[in-house]
Amino acid sequence: MSVVTNTTTIGAIELPSRRNTELMLLGFAVVIPMFAYANVGLAINGKLPPGMLVYGLGLGALAGVAHLVVRRYAKYADPLLLPLATLLNGLGLVFIWRLDQSERLQNLAKRSFGAFSPSAPNQMLYTAVGIALFAAVLLLLKDHRVLQRFTYISMAGALVLLILPVIPGLGADVFGAKIWISVGGFSIQPGEFAKIVIAIFFAGYLMVKRDALALASRRFMGLYLPRGRDLGPILMIWAMSLLVLIFENDLGTSLLFFGMFVIMLYVATERTSWIVIGLLMSVGGAVVVASFASHVQARVTAWLDPFACYTTSGACEQVGQSLMSFGSGGVLGTGLGQGHSDLILFAANSDFIFSTVGEELGLAGVMAFLLIYGLIIERGVRTALAARDPFGKLFAIGLSGAFAIQIFVVAGGVMGLIPLTGMTMPFLASGGSSVLANWALIGILIRISDTARRPAPAPAPSPDSEMTQVVRPS
């Protein structure tokens, strides 16, 4: 942990709050999506899109509100997180709107549901709600350490959220993955929220137990093996993530939770053995599940050679289409609105939205997006480094680590680097739960970074320093 030294003799220099930097960057984060929006309109219809002004003003207003809230309630927060999230969210809206214009997807919707309804307006609404949630986090959560109190409540909450989709009558099976629940006509993905809630539990739990986990261990073949009783929690999490995998057919979420837990455990205990154990357990679990879950097997086959089973398996076709999308984009892409990434049809604007980025913005665009995501992760890790309390450190690294794993799993899946899993690209993909949860996540990171960078309050004048005289022999 970093040690902050303040002396009374040197007056605390006011740290730059960097809010003006953030404002400037936000300007770009609003203007770039507007240009992209205009670009799509010109490419598809040959004229500027009708809602251009409304869209720009809307996104600008939302960004402005978010900025004002940060300026007022989290003055010393990291200046990059908000603009980066806004940029991704804005571009995500453009891509969703672009895919709304696709005749293929419109026809598909008409065939499957009888009618087509555009996703972009909903996404705009979710964005507004998401930014409201972001503001609410900053307003209500004055100090992230408050969350420590909810360690065990969070555990229960996370379990409930994870189990919800399996409950009959509440859960909805969508294309084989049971990760949705439907409440009052809305589909919610509880897993997205569980990600944050479970991070609270891990951070709180590990902060308390880290010494026991780190020190009470036996050395075996160069590794520090934990005691049996300390293995309990990790086994439980492992079992839980496997259950998620088995009952909800959701490889991605289970990987996410388990990876997050291993990362946080390693940070808390500083023991490499946890990483080794974690990797062994996840590989073992994955192999066991893959050996009898046909859903997972199909994904693995599709990953190994999508074109071998292209015509016979839907999973292979999805991966193959996605790969061809990326390949057809080439280095510079076809240009916004001019690709055919909608040939994927299924989940084109959610799970597979990154393929559209690949085709229409090309290698250059994909690298830019990956770097933006990388930058968000880096700012999160930096926040963890700068945080002064162990809970904050663990919480921040848990959220950033989960974010990184999610990017890797989703982007790696659509690019054929790893088997495909049913998760969404944060901020880009269409879907309310994802947008809301990720704005809350950014809100929490901003809160932790504000606490971390805030100048320490001047220590109370120490009576000792005034009264003690140091006499040096001359």
Added chain:
Amino acid sequence: MNKPLRRISLFCGLLVLALLIRTNWLQYVQAEELSTRKENRRVQIAQYATERGNIIVKGKPITGSVATNGSDFEFKRTYEEGPLWAPVTGYASQAFGATQLESLEDGILTGNDDRLFFDRTVGMFTGEKKQGGNVITTLNPDAQRAAFKQLGKNKGAVAAIDPRTGAILALVSTPSYDPSSFAGNSKDDEKAWVSLKDAEDKNLVNRALRETYPPGSTFKVVTAAAALEHGVVTDINAPTDTPEPYILPGTKTPMVNHASGCEKAPLNEAMRVSCNSVFANLGNKVTRDKMVETAEKFGFNNDKIDIPVRAFASVYDKKMSPDGNALSSIGQFNTAATPLQMAMVTAAIANDGKLMKPYMVDQLTAPNLDLIEKHDPQEMSRPLSAANAQKVREMMVNVVETGTGAPAKINGTTVGGKTGTAQHGEGNKKRPYAWFISYAENPDKSSPVAVAVVIEDSGADRENISGGGLAAPVAKAVMEAVLKGQR
């Protein structure tokens, strides 16, 4: 806690790095392969995204494009007089792919050819839509129509060449098909396609290039050329030592003659009445290997005759026994030829023994009509000397003037030809093929047209199927059309 944090930060960095490497692999290294895969519909979308350039005959496009509704293929191919030109154009169907010229010149027609790179680049800046270039053919519409009309309901094919250059003037195959009927990808297109694909008449086969037939007596001109070239015969009017009946070498089988007066008949007379025995005898004397040599100079056994559409290889067997060689010398046994091949034989004889490389694409032009490529006539080989060619022509003229080829006679023009009636099927039970090859001469002795006609299966009785009666009038019509166009 900061040391593990730094390591985790490195780990996250590695995750992003792995993605960056992967996207470079996909979008740079593998981009070409992925974007051109057969599963990739974008290939066809691009192919039909713009109006294709046209295939042009004598300044007039025989193809067109029409915008389609409700499909992601924007434009559909259309054809003017589709059945007439199908053997030339092939087809370009949204659902069933493209063949022949449509496929071979796809780069030019879609505008994707490297040689159109400049036009595309300019278009990118001026905002013009990509356009396809044009393919200008050598065909003669009058000759093509005459051949198509004359073949009528018969199953057959016609190939006509300008012997001086090798330019193809007519390329007809009947029964034909209309490539417009399945150019789209609708239900109707599929129905039309399926019915054509399974048709008993094999409508989709380009008989002029992609079907080989036993050439029968028309092959006798090749045998005559070989006999002259290899010194077996020098004077075409001197009697040959052919006995009657002629027994095939190494067997006890006599060679059947349909004509009379074949005993010791000179070459000229044997050609006029089409004596099997004389040509079997001569072929045997020339020997198999020398027959093969001459036949190959005419283009037989060559599987790379690209005009630019590739024609099937015509066959003269290189390994048969002497009796097989004798039978092959009258165009039976294993000998098989495409109509194009027999037109090439005729053209070489008409062009003083010089065989010009046949071609049907004269020019490729850019969308703005700039010339991209022009074909220069090339000599392919020299199967016989000019003097010997003159002798063969003399005999062929004799055939038309006084022999079996009389129906091809054109008043005021020198015409040389040869009939053929090729037997086929087990025990020669099937209806024979009627052949006719001929050329017409200009007053200056150069020849503007050589033509080969084959009629597979006519409604007429077996007795009436003869090259002279059925096929010669078709050849005559084609020659007349070409001659008329010259004036």
